[in-house]
Amino acid sequence: MRFKVLDLGLVDFSKALDLQQETFEAIKENTGQSALLICRHQPVITLGSHANRNNILATEEELKQQGIPVIKTNRGGDVTYHGPGQITVYPVFDLNSFKRDIHLFLRNLEQVVIDFLGDFAVKGERISGLTGVWVGESKISSIGICIRHWITYHGVSINIKNNDLDNFKAIRPCGLDLPVTSLEACLGKDVDIGESKKVLIRKFEDRFLN
Amino acid sequence: MTEVHLPELGEGITKATVSYWFFQEGEKVNEKDDLVELTTDKATFNLPSPCKGTVIQIMLREGDTANVGDLLGTIEEGL
Numbered sequence: 001m002r003f004k005v006l007d008l009g010l011v012d013f014s015k016a017l018d019l020q021q022e023t024f025e026a027i028k029e030n031t032g033q034s035a036l037l038i039c040r041h042q043p044v045i046t047l048g049s050h051a052n053r054n055n056i057l058a059t060e061e062e063l064k065q066q067g068i069p070v071i072k073t074n075r076g077g078d079v080t081y082h083g084p085g086q087i088t089v090y091p092v093f094d095l096n097s098f099k100r101d102i103h104l105f106l107r108n109l110e111q112v113v114i115d116f117l118g119d120f121a122v123k124g125e126r127i128s129g130l131t132g133v134w135v136g137e138s139k140i141s142s143i144g145i146c147i148r149h150w151i152t153y154h155g156v157s158i159n160i161k162n163n164d165l166d167n168f169k170a171i172r173p174c175g176l177d178l179p180v181t182s183l184e185a186c187l188g189k190d191v192d193i194g195e196s197k198k199v200l201i202r203k204f205e206d207r208f209l210n
Numbered sequence: 211m212t213e214v215h216l217p218e219l220g221e222g223i224t225k226a227t228v229s230y231w232f233f234q235e236g237e238k239v240n241e242k243d244d245l246v247e248l249t250t251d252k253a254t255f256n257l258p259s260p261c262k263g264t265v266i267q268i269m270l271r272e273g274d275t276a277n278v279g280d281l282l283g284t285i286e287e288g289l
Contacts, residue, residue: 049229049247049254074247076254099222104254148244148256 001034001098001208003091008039010084013046013071020153023092027151029191034097036204037090037155037198041082043068043167048077048144051175054077058170068170075154077131077144078175082157085164085182087196090155091204098208100150105133105144108207109156113141115203116158116196122186132174133158138181139173160184162197212261212285216276219255225277226250233265239285246282263287283288 008016011061016039028049045056045068055078056063056070061073063070068081071136082088090203110126117124117140124133133141141158159165159182168180215247216226230247245259263285270276270283 050249074254076249100218102250102255103220103223105220106253144253146254146256149242149258 001093003034003036003093003208005036005038007197008037011039011041013041013044013082016041016088017073020090022094024151024153024165025149026037027092027094028149034091034093036201037092038201039085039088039090039151040086040193041088043083043164044079045070045079045081045171046075047072047079048075049073049146050076051078055172055175056170057172063170066167066170068167072156073144073146075144075146077142079171080142080173081164081168081171082155083164083167084158085161086157087141087193087200088155088157089204091152091208093152093208095150095152096149102147105152106145109143109145110141112200112203112207113158114155115206116200117183118147118184119199120183120187120191122183130174130176134178135181135186139176140177140181140186142174142181158183158190158196160193193200211266212263213214213285214257214260214282214285216278216280216282217257218278219250223250223278224253225275226255228256228270228272228274228276228282230272231283233259235265235283236248237265239265240265248276257282259285261285261287262289
C-alpha cells in the first residue's frame with residue numbers, strides 16, 4: 001500500500017477531523033490516495049461511539065476553567081484525552097489495497113507503537129483483550145478507529161511529553177482505572193517531538209508500505 | 211428482497227455489536243449509504259447498503275450481538 005505523509009503541526013481536533021473526512025472522500029471517489037496525518041492537538045477530550053460520560057471525572061465547570069472542550073466522535077472506544085504533549089496520527093488508509101481485516105489493522109497499529117518505543121529502548125506491550133499499548137501497568141498509547149467502505153480514519157495517540165499527564169486526571173481513559181505514562185516519564189529525560197515524529201513515520205512505512 | 215448479513219470483518223472476529231442504524235424501517239436508502247454501524251473491540255465499522263430501496267425489517271437492533279453471517283435486516287429493492 002502507498003500513502004502520503006502530511007504533518008499538520010499543532011492543530012485543532014475538529015480541523016484534523018475535517019481533513020480526515022476530505023481524504024476519506026477522495027479515496028472513496030478514486031481521486032486521492034491513502035494518507036498518514038500526523039499532528040498534535042490543543043487539549044481536548046473526545047468520546048467514542050459507545051463512550052460512557054461518567055468516565056469524564058472532571059466537572060463541566062472544571063473543564064471550562066482549564067479550557068478543555070469535549071467532542072463526540074464516531075470512532076470506536078470510550079473516552080480519551082488529547083494534548084500538545086502527545087503525537088496523534090490518523091492513518092486514513094484504504095484497506096481494500098492492504099487487507100480487509102479490522103483486527104489485523106488494529107494489531108498492526110499496536111505493533112507500530114511497540115516498534116516506535118523499541119527505538120527508544122522502551123518495552124511496549126499489549127494487554128490481552130484490550131486495544132492500546134502499555135509500558136508495565138501504565139498506558140502510553142490509545143487507539144480508536146472507524147472503518148467505512150474499508151477505509152480507516154481516527155487513529156493513534158502516543159504520550160510523549162510529561163507535561164500533559166495531569167490532564168488525564170480529568171477522565172478515566174478508555175473507561176479503565178489504569179495509570180498513564182509518557183515516553184519522557186519512561187526515559188526520565190526530555191524527548192524531542194520532531195525527532196519522535198520522524199521515528200514514528202518510519203515505523204508506519206516499515207509496516208504498511210509494500 | 212435483499213438480505214443484509216454481518217460480513218467477515220477479519221480473522222478471528224466472530225461477532226460484533228449492532229450500535230446504530232442510520233435508517234429505520236420504512237425509510238428509503240441509496241446504494242452505498244451507511245446503513246448500520248457495528249462495533250468490535252476498539253473499532254467501529256459502518257456497513258453500507260448493498261442496494262437502493264426501502265428498509266423493510268430490522269432483525270437485530272442497537273445493543274444486539276450479531277455473529278458473522280447473521281441476518282441484520284432486509285431491504286426491498288426499488289426507487
